[in-house]
Amino acid sequence: MIPRLIRRDRASLRMAVLAPLLALAAAILVNLVLFLAMGKDPAAVFYALLLEPFLGWSSFSEVLLKTGPLLLIAQGLAIGFRAKVFNIGAEGQFILGAIFASAIPVYFPQATGGWIWPAMLVMGALGGALWAVVPAFWRVRLNANEILVTLMMSLIAAQVLNYLLLGPWKDPQGFNFPQSVMFQYDAMIPILLPGTRVNLSLLLALLSAVLAWAYMQRSFGGYQFLVGGLAPKAAAYAGFSESRAIWLSLLIGGFAAGLAGAAEVAGPIGQLQRGISTGYGYAAIIVAYLGGLHPIGIVASSLLMAALYIGGDNAMVSADLPVAAVRVFQGSLLVFYLAAITFVRFRLVWPIRKGGAA
């Protein structure tokens, strides 16, 4: 007696709006029990987790800071995902972007001038795109699965970073610690909001959302992508090139991830080090799907994910919540949300009695 999921003819708008709220309520309820069992004050925990990121300028600015890379990478990935090209290696492209951008301050630590940080961003975007050339080429020419190749390229990228930090790019005054020199002032992206760590790259991320929207909703190229993903045979019949879609998907994804990597080292970090990415490349995959692969949806989902991260950290600091409990809350919220959104689009059908559940 296994029920099947059948796609609804029309998803209810009311339920689509209610779904995230229901998911939030379910996650709060389940975790309330957990927090009570742990002897924590649930009010303090939920305040830190859910409200504090939005109350107060300093913590909301940190949400914006974290939104930037997630938004940028997720927009790039979503374009490919819609064409069913699965670039799982944004993490590696992010790292290569950071490395390419860092080349300028590492080799020219004394250089000054307003050109440095824009040049770093360009270098980073190129680096990320170059790292995506390999999986694109292998997929188009050798039909190698891009999921595997992009994923493995991420592992290689991490080792390239290790090599540079332990060897040629190591700070000579750094007592052998695996990190580069601190970047000079001109290698840092100017701050957008005074008194915070939010820099101009946030505007780039927002611009990426506008561009992605214009491209996917309003251009013929975007339409080709969509058809290629939904109905590959129809797309081929219509003469839309599959290899062009693969190349574009991976290059755009790599470009955006590389840009995000550059903005991270030239932004809040200010040097090349091992911990430049805390899994942005992987988190952005979730962000892209949470946002329904829609450019505007991704803006909302990247904000939500960033707030979840910041809230989790807050709960650890202010509400004395252990890191494992924070991860449980974040994970359960995502699971409930995905379940809720599934029931908005699909309905359960039992083999015998039809239309039993909704």
Place this chain on the structure above:
Amino acid sequence: MQRRAFLQTTAFAAIASAIGARGASAADPLGIALVLPSPNGDVGWSHTLVAGLDPVIAAYGDAVKITLLENIAEGPDADRIMTKAVADGNKVLIAGSFGYQNGAMQIAKRDPSVTVLHASGYMVAPNFSPFAAKYFQGTYLMGMAAAALSKSGKLGSVSAFAIPELITSINAFTLGAQSVNPDVEVSVVWVNTWFDPAKEQEAAKALISQGCDVIFSNAQDTPSVIAVCEEAGVYAFNLNSSMKSYAPKTYLGCVATDWGPFFKASIDAHIAGTFAGANAFLGVADKVVEVVDWSGDIPADLKAKIVETEAKIADGSFNPFTGPITKADGSEGVAAGVGMTDEEIVAMDWHVKGVATPLPQ
């Protein structure tokens, strides 16, 4: 030594001065935030740091409030979390990993009323003290035991990062071994991670297959290496906290660290308003480093010699890094009769002769 004086300050006197200084807000406990690079487990580095706060809790009780921040990745997240911890009113910040250095230093500069203790770094400010253990004093003793128990004359070390702290532990281990058997050779695998049990186990297996029969688990946070060695029947030892229960047969011992005296003294000083940032490089004499859980297999006459050497290290009459020391590349490292200073030891970036693996460059 100023630090000793702090140790003698009684808890009651310190609390009294705290009440005097804080007036009406005396009921507010002193917030201490401890930031850890890995989860707080039963053994290992993070565990040692958490345990180091026990004497502080014992002395001050409800007058201190400790916030544990576990498994915080080095980088911009750590910076934000530390900033938040200080904004929440924590006045003592213990940054438990090297990678927190830049962020922690910024916090110290922004707010002089905050005291920062930072693990394994090199930057100093009036309210910012880096702290590190003189592991090398213990690993020298371990080297003596290892050379006596090794049949192949080949020793191995699974090591985290090629930073001076770990390089010196390997060097002293090698020198200690050479004091018993001059022909001993030490191989090193750099795993470039603080926390990756699978990778660490692979490294240990590789060393064992090369014939190493005593393995030094250099700064691993889990019993990964120790467990592999027990299985393979080779001796093993580690740093920070004892892992004897994971290798009851082949456990050689532990170069244990106890941060209790240092944390207690620093927090006493913070409360008394006399904290002065300085490089805290602490060892056997400070009761921060101590070798525990020695294996029973060590021959009695050698054990007596080890105990004697330990006493000499403690009273300062013996420095493991006393010349003549030859570098791995054959050049002179330390001239005969000269002892390396603490400043030279914390910056050591070369291996002594006898370490077979070149340093990653």
